[in-house]
Amino acid sequence: MSQIIVDRQIVEDSTQLLRLNEDGSFADVPATGPVLVPLKQYLAQKEALRARGDVGVWFAPDDEPEDLGADAQALAVIAVEFPAFTDGRGFSIGRLLRERYGYTGQLRAFGDVFKDTINYLYRCGFNAFAVRADKDIAEAAKxxxxxxxxxxxxxxxxxxxxxxxTLA
Structure with missing residues (x-):
């Protein structure tokens, strides 16, 4: 089981992140356990996935928060992928989810996430961080x-x- 930072605490994470298959088809969703599915899969299978109650959505850098819109409120976890340090589109996705769509649940950053980026991600509304495997999670939390x-x-x-x- 991996560890993530949630609300400034290092915790165990049993959530399984599903990706699209190589041919672009949807991955099979396991019968039990928390999962994060790609936004495209969630939108196509929304009713069945919402009925489970333990499904979250993850955004690729080129996904648009508008596609999820008000449905964001029904999700306990939304994750945003940061495939490379130089790809900052996820910062905007996080901020839009918080400010425009009023999302209040866990907003998780994953991918190329490490100590130097965490503070900036936090300022954009992220409160959970799946730190890169080759980095020390305790050091990253600092x-x-x-x-x-x-x-x-x-x-x-x-x-x-x-x-x-001026308010002081």
Whole structure:
């Protein structure tokens, strides 16, 4: 069983991430246990998957949050893939899910996730992190505290520093 960071704690994770088959067909969903399915599969099999109650959705970098829309509220977990350090589209997906669609459940980043990115992911609304296998998860968790104050507004702090100073 792998470990992930959820709400600043390192916890065991039994969730299985399913990918599309090589021919683009949908993977078979196991009968039991929590799973994350690709957005395309969720949209095609929504009724059956929602009935299970333990299914989450994962976004590829080129998926659009608008395709899930208000259905996001029905999911306990939404994950976003970061295939490479240089691919920042997932930051926007996370922020849109939180701000535009009001998603309040677990928002998980996976893929090329490590200490240097975690604080920025957190500021965009992510609260769970599947750290890259070749990185130390305890060390990566320390990245959440790399910075204590930010000038810009974020999902975590919607009021920019210059406004907070005038409120004090």
């Amino acid at each position: 990245g959440l505290d790399d910075f204590t104050e930010f000038y810009q507004a974020s999902v975590q702090q919607p009021v920019p520093l210059f406004r907070r100073r």
